[in-house]
Amino acid sequence: MFYSILLQAQTTIVQKDIPLPLPVPEWFLVLILVLMFLVHILFINFMVGGSILTLVYQLLGLRKPDYDKLAYEVAQTITVNKSLAVVMGIAPLLAINTLYTTYFYTANALTGLMWILIIPLVTIAFLLLYAHKFMWHRLENNKLLHISILATSVAIFLFVPLIFLTNVNLMMFPDKWSVVEGFLSALVLPNVFPRYLHFLNACLAASGLLLVWYFGRKDFDFEVKFPSLSRYEIRKNLYTVTFYGSVVQFLVGPIVLITLPTQGLGWNVLTVILTGASIAIVAMVWLWKEITGPVAQFGRHFTKIALTMGVVVLFMGSGRQLYRSNVIDPHRKLVAKKTAEYEKLVKEAQAEALKPKNTETATAAAHPGEAIFQMNCVACHQVNEKLVGPSMVEAAGIYKGNIAGLIGWIKQPGKKREGPAMPAQAHIGDDKIKQVAQWMDGTLNSLC
Amino acid sequence: MDFPIFHLDFLGNRALIAIIAVIHAIINHALAVGLMPVVAMLEIKGFRLMQTNPELAEKWDSLAYRILFVAFLITTTIGAMTGVGIWFSASLVNPASIASLIRVFFGAWFVEWMVFVTEVVLILLYFLTWKKLKANMVKKFKHVKYGLFLCFFSWITMAIIVSILAFMMDTGNWNNDRTFIYGFVNPLYLPQLLFRTPLAMTMGGMIALFLTLIYTRKDPDFRKSALRSIRKWVLVWGPLAAAGAMLYYYVIPTNLVGNLPVAMGTIEFQSWYSQIIVIVIVAIGLVIGMANWAYFRPNTAPAWLAAVSILLIAGLMGHFERLREFIRKPYVIGEYMYSNGLRVEDYPLLKRDGILKHANFVATKEVTDDNMIEAGRDVFILTCSRCHTANGAVNPIVGKFTVMFGKEPWQTPQLKGYIKNMHSARYFMPPFPGNDRELDALCAFIKELQTNPQPVTGAQDGLGFNKPKPAQSVAAR
Numbered sequence: 001m002f003y004s005i006l007l008q009a010q011t012t013i014v015q016k017d018i019p020l021p022l023p024v025p026e027w028f029l030v031l032i033l034v035l036m037f038l039v040h041i042l043f044i045n046f047m048v049g050g051s052i053l054t055l056v057y058q059l060l061g062l063r064k065p066d067y068d069k070l071a072y073e074v075a076q077t078i079t080v081n082k083s084l085a086v087v088m089g090i091a092p093l094l095a096i097n098t099l100y101t102t103y104f105y106t107a108n109a110l111t112g113l114m115w116i117l118i119i120p121l122v123t124i125a126f127l128l129l130y131a132h133k134f135m136w137h138r139l140e141n142n143k144l145l146h147i148s149i150l151a152t153s154v155a156i157f158l159f160v161p162l163i164f165l166t167n168v169n170l171m172m173f174p175d176k177w178s179v180v181e182g183f184l185s186a187l188v189l190p191n192v193f194p195r196y197l198h199f200l201n202a203c204l205a206a207s208g209l210l211l212v213w214y215f216g217r218k219d220f221d222f223e224v225k226f227p228s229l230s231r232y233e234i235r236k237n238l239y240t241v242t243f244y245g246s247v248v249q250f251l252v253g254p255i256v257l258i259t260l261p262t263q264g265l266g267w268n269v270l271t272v273i274l275t276g277a278s279i280a281i282v283a284m285v286w287l288w289k290e291i292t293g294p295v296a297q298f299g300r301h302f303t304k305i306a307l308t309m310g311v312v313v314l315f316m317g318s319g320r321q322l323y324r325s326n327v328i329d330p331h332r333k334l335v336a337k338k339t340a341e342y343e344k345l346v347k348e349a350q351a352e353a354l355k356p357k358n359t360e361t362a363t364a365a366a367h368p369g370e371a372i373f374q375m376n377c378v379a380c381h382q383v384n385e386k387l388v389g390p391s392m393v394e395a396a397g398i399y400k401g402n403i404a405g406l407i408g409w410i411k412q413p414g415k416k417r418e419g420p421a422m423p424a425q426a427h428i429g430d431d432k433i434k435q436v437a438q439w440m441d442g443t444l445n446s447l448c
Numbered sequence: 449m450d451f452p453i454f455h456l457d458f459l460g461n462r463a464l465i466a467i468i469a470v471i472h473a474i475i476n477h478a479l480a481v482g483l484m485p486v487v488a489m490l491e492i493k494g495f496r497l498m499q500t501n502p503e504l505a506e507k508w509d510s511l512a513y514r515i516l517f518v519a520f521l522i523t524t525t526i527g528a529m530t531g532v533g534i535w536f537s538a539s540l541v542n543p544a545s546i547a548s549l550i551r552v553f554f555g556a557w558f559v560e561w562m563v564f565v566t567e568v569v570l571i572l573l574y575f576l577t578w579k580k581l582k583a584n585m586v587k588k589f590k591h592v593k594y595g596l597f598l599c600f601f602s603w604i605t606m607a608i609i610v611s612i613l614a615f616m617m618d619t620g621n622w623n624n625d626r627t628f629i630y631g632f633v634n635p636l637y638l639p640q641l642l643f644r645t646p647l648a649m650t651m652g653g654m655i656a657l658f659l660t661l662i663y664t665r666k667d668p669d670f671r672k673s674a675l676r677s678i679r680k681w682v683l684v685w686g687p688l689a690a691a692g693a694m695l696y697y698y699v700i701p702t703n704l705v706g707n708l709p710v711a712m713g714t715i716e717f718q719s720w721y722s723q724i725i726v727i728v729i730v731a732i733g734l735v736i737g738m739a740n741w742a743y744f745r746p747n748t749a750p751a752w753l754a755a756v757s758i759l760l761i762a763g764l765m766g767h768f769e770r771l772r773e774f775i776r777k778p779y780v781i782g783e784y785m786y787s788n789g790l791r792v793e794d795y796p797l798l799k800r801d802g803i804l805k806h807a808n809f810v811a812t813k814e815v816t817d818d819n820m821i822e823a824g825r826d827v828f829i830l831t832c833s834r835c836h837t838a839n840g841a842v843n844p845i846v847g848k849f850t851v852m853f854g855k856e857p858w859q860t861p862q863l864k865g866y867i868k869n870m871h872s873a874r875y876f877m878p879p880f881p882g883n884d885r886e887l888d889a890l891c892a893f894i895k896e897l898q899t900n901p902q903p904v905t906g907a908q909d910g911l912g913f914n915k916p917k918p919a920q921s922v923a924a925r
Binding site: 013014015016018020021022023024079080082083084086087088089090091093094097098101102104105106108109110111112113114115116118119120122123126127130177178181182183345346348349350352353375376377378379380382387388419420423425427 | 464468525553555557569796799806853862873907
């Protein structure tokens, strides 16, 4: 009984789409959405993972100062990654706005306060990151404050993805739109947290790999910069971060799949995801060889690992888009139908409105000026009574015999009374204003 | 009408966009478009002296770097995020309009994005390689080129976005020339660009002046030569900015200019507005005066006054932005879509059937005698809330009616008569879109607001409809 009422309450809302054609073919939008989103999220991963690793290294640096220097080095990469993350996010944002207009905007509005809070939150996180980076040496003696600055921006970075995930999750489920009440209720929809874990793991795995490369570059004087650390050990540890990050993905991934509403889970999605996962296993074997292999051969699999991981990400991103279109496409057909029906109604009503009506001619005004008055002035003026402005009889009395003065006032009014000033009415046109003035001076003054 | 409606009942929705957009526009113009060329100019000064006078060259170089540092900090944080913020806020507040614009200007925005990527990459390169690329003339020359490319692309970013802004203002052309190209050839494009470019350069110059006054305190000789260069820059661009402002002001179509006085609301402001020329002259005059003061009496020139002049031009710019937003009214897209997000062509249908019938995310689909106030709230949200709050700080509907009808209880015929005809008397108001019953309901709700002040909640606070209300009573069974 309880459940049946709940189910009834979940009415699926079908909206009308923007009644303008798509500006580019749909496949192009999908391509931009998938590819550019992956580029965007890669830099986001670098940014979030990099900040977390900086924090970890800096905490280690409290014991062993070289780790603090290592943290400083990692912090340098965030500046670039965060700027690219933002700018690369614009293309997928543009594509999702165009392709899934009604879905995306609906989810945005339903979680609106949190959605717009992304802007100040991320701005603050960025400013704190700069404060942390550029005041590193000035805050040498106040590590607590220095680390707190970084910790605050890491905390923001850990929170903001939840807002994005809540939105892209909510947009897929029109049946939930009528029951969510603000951000929190959308946040607790079943799929959000598993995807969040998936994202965090990806951040660590991607950043680990990036830094293995960064510290492995030939022109990077690791031994000079960090005399007490071993380049091999640090890079091996970073590989390990990537490795365990990927292992955990194999546990979180199935949870993500299970918690996804089943209506979008077709064989196409599963095939793509499972293919991606099996390719990932290859990369993980190489990773394992790197971590456990001889020091002399360290790094020889790096390019292969990075490329394979790139392919895996491409598969996962495509699987995600396939799922989304599986879920949304039936609903999009309903939307298209409703839009077409509505546009038809609009055309009908327009044609109807153009037909002359007999009723109006019956109440036609005696003086053309009165008709113009009825069209343009009655919002604020009545003939005999004060409304917003004075009655027309009163106004006509003031300008008795002074039509030019009356016309002048209508075109460019001043302010003489309490209440709002009259706006200029010059847009009505000289001829019509003259007719109103004639009607006022003639007909109304003769009433007195 | 199709989207759940986000609504901020205290601040007002337009204020949200305005705050974000004005911050972004000022940062973009002053720091990205205007200041980068000044930084490049200062760097080149140093570059030319590298062989003859390395010590002096280093002074120019480090001044340029310190100024760039400030620009880099602000543009890559507040600047970048407010840019995204304009999108976020506009799509929250008026999704139908931004979605329609995207369908026409996808190409413009896509090109804009590519230029923007280039700009970001260049500013990263320019700033982060500064120290690495100064060892010799060859490296430095490469770095100088980064700077010049950056100046170019920053300007191009602005040149593209102005096409969309110009298009949105030019009434009537949506229906006839709904193309990307028209954004560039429409009559408002060049005047806007001719106004914004020198204004940005002037602001950039004044920020450089301000920072130079602060950074060169200990070195009077270099201070003088640095201020001389910056003064020259300001003296060239300042008068051009004044001319651009006047040009822009005069080419705005006359029918729109007729609407300008009401933009400012009060009659006091109207008389102020007619003196806009004076204001432009004062702002630019202060800029030029300040530049000269800094050059001739560098030690007495107060940095705070330079800051004041920057704020004054920013104010002037914000004012023009507001004006630009306002002269679009009652439309958000000229003669195609009203500022309430409804298309002109929707009106006959909505007047016939009522707006509730065709709306989503509303609590009521039809007005009945029992649901007048509830339905009135829906009608308010659908038709008024894009610009008005109920009792909030910005444009409250209760405040508007109190000014018009006083504090006595309002009467339905008064309210109804006004709302029905407001668009003819108040040119900036869209006509009321719904049917007569809905107008009754709206009036009932407005009267309720007068006697029982209450905030109107938006979709982000929960929709307040279709909730599983019986859940408790069922559980009690």
